[in-house]
Amino acid sequence: MERIRIIVLGASGYTGADLVRLARIHPAVEIVALVANQKAGQTMADIWPHFMEADSLPPLARADAVDFGTADLVFGCLPHGASAELLAGLAGPRIVDLSADFRLRDAETYAEWYGVTHPAPALLDEAVYGLAEYARDLLPGARLVACPGCYPTAALLALLPLAQARLISPDDISIFALSGVSGAGRSLRETNLFCEVAEGAAAYAVGKHRHMPEIEQELAKAFGQDVLVSFTPHLVPMNRGELETISVRMTPGAALADLRRALDERYATEPFVHVLPPGVMPATRMVRGSNLCVLNIFPDRIAGRALVVVAIDNLVKGSAGQAIQNMNLMFGLPQTLGLEAVPLFP
Known part of the structure; x- marks a missing residue:
């Protein structure tokens, strides 16, 4: 080879x-x-x-x-x-x-x-926006690929099939996100010190996180109109991992079963994105150290609403692993090559 x-x-x-x-x-x-x-x-x-x-x-x-x-x-x-x-x-x-x-x-x-x-x-x-599952046809001819941010990777994998099928409203999307401390980088900052992050959790960049326009840009393409999302990230005391709980309003006539069907059909043949069986809650421990994304959908107590929960490893599927996946597709290799590792557990 x-x-x-x-x-x-x-x-x-x-x-x-x-x-x-x-x-x-x-x-x-x-x-x-x-x-x-x-x-x-x-x-x-x-x-x-x-x-x-x-x-x-x-x-x-x-x-x-x-x-x-x-x-x-x-x-x-x-x-x-x-x-x-x-x-x-x-x-x-x-x-x-x-x-x-x-x-x-x-x-x-x-x-x-x-x-x-x-x-x-x-x-x-x-530049080609390198969300690999959605950029596959563009990557072989690309000279410059922009690997998505970690938060947008999880959010878009969860939301794009629902947006493309017009099963959710574009004007009522709320994303509650948790990330491990590695997502903040390795530079020395007081907020990243052990005593600052251990045994606690905190929201940050509330209402102004830089990944918001990235999520909105790609959702706008899917919906065919401008989109404004609510996005609130939180730093939690773990090294790596990312979990997002996304609240959506279903369009009139749509049911939870329709949303699940759209996710199942879109990712049925994707090697890295797994829609879990009904009732199984995604967790960061399911994907740690791997290029996997796990997601599931649940009914909300509020009629007409649903909750999509999605987990990735922010350093792998959220950055380095997805970058290698992009490289594989750019050079005509199987997208899974070099990325087949089973998640680390515990």
């Missing part, structure tokens, strides 16, 4: 490290360079104890010391702004960007939510 030569930008972060973990055992991947400017000269084992036996990995290097022409694909795991600024200058390799820089199609919307002028607005029309 011919190997895909990859470079990982931001290998010293949680997402970058998880991508390296998955790519290292992928049978069709060769890692030719790992970029982490502040950690240049160190090895992955120096900063990540679980890479202690990964002697075959290249040492971390500065971006300006890497020959990007040696790669077939670059994974961008850098913060927003820095990612687009660097990737915009690459003419050779294909790109899967895990930052927020190419997810939003409108540069003004990006500036509004991220507080900076977009570094490469000319590339926005080219």
